Amino acid sequence: MQHRSSRFFTLLIIVSFVFLFQASSLCLASSSSSLAAGHHKEDAQLSVTFLDVGQGDAILVRTREKTVLIDAGNDIDHAAEDIILPFLEAAGIKKIDTAVITHAHRDHFGGFLTLVEALPIGEFIYSTESTIVTQADPEATKGDDVLYKRLFSLIRGKNIPLKKARISDSFNWGSQVHVDILHADQIG
Numbered sequence: 001m002q003h004r005s006s007r008f009f010t011l012l013i014i015v016s017f018v019f020l021f022q023a024s025s026l027c028l029a030s031s032s033s034s035l036a037a038g039h040h041k042e043d044a045q046l047s048v049t050f051l052d053v054g055q056g057d058a059i060l061v062r063t064r065e066k067t068v069l070i071d072a073g074n075d076i077d078h079a080a081e082d083i084i085l086p087f088l089e090a091a092g093i094k095k096i097d098t099a100v101i102t103h104a105h106r107d108h109f110g111g112f113l114t115l116v117e118a119l120p121i122g123e124f125i126y127s128t129e130s131t132i133v134t135q136a137d138p139e140a141t142k143g144d145d146v147l148y149k150r151l152f153s154l155i156r157g158k159n160i161p162l163k164k165a166r167i168s169d170s171f172n173w174g175s176q177v178h179v180d181i182l183h184a185d186q187i188g
Contacts, residue, residue, distance in 0.1 A: 045176055051087060053079035056107030060087070063174025067093055070100040072111030075147070080114035088119070095119060098173070100165075101126040104148045113147065116154045123161040125171075127184055 044064075051058040053073030061068040073079025088094075099121050101109045115121065129152070155162055171179040 045174070049087075051079075051083050053077065053083050053111065056105070056110070057102070058084055058111065061173065062093075063177045065174045066097040066177075067095065068098040068100065068173055069096045069115075071102055071108040072099070072115055074107040075110030075113050076106070077110075080111035080118065084111055084115065085118055095122065097122040098171070099124045101151075103127050104144060106144045106147060109148060109151055113151055113154065116151070116158060116160070121155075121158075121160050123163060124155055125163050125165050127165055129164075 044062075047062045049060040049062075051060060051073070054077045056073045056077075056079065057071040058073045058079060059070040061070065069084070072084060088096075096115070096119065099112060099115070101112065101124065103109075104127075112124075129148075152162070165181050165184040167181055167184050169181040169184070171181075173179055
């Protein structure tokens, strides 16, 4: 299990939030409808929206200063076109400041193939360039490696900064939101 954990679940982001806030200013949401246009508390220090993209993940983190998208669902399921872009439009979001690719499975990075072309992205943080697929990985699909390399090519073609996450990296996602990387793939 340790081998699988470090190899295929390559970037575990556990966010430690340091707030100087009143409890009422924290806005957490578990569905996309609760933060649609007009429902985002402008004074909220943080809002987190888990978008239902089917298989895979798409987690939108908004602070007063930044918009961060962690994973973007699967391109096969049209997660970006059908779920993410309509949500961003309804919420009035025109730019992603930071995009995070947790690992090289298509159901986590596939939607970024569309998003890179559809709207400005300030930077990408990724876990690994390695796309080693083994029989022991039931979640990997054939062709993940080709599409992952294509995504990196698109990102570089748009001159979007790429940063490989490393254990103990820290990020400032807002004046009072501090993020620490507690686990990241150390290969590739």
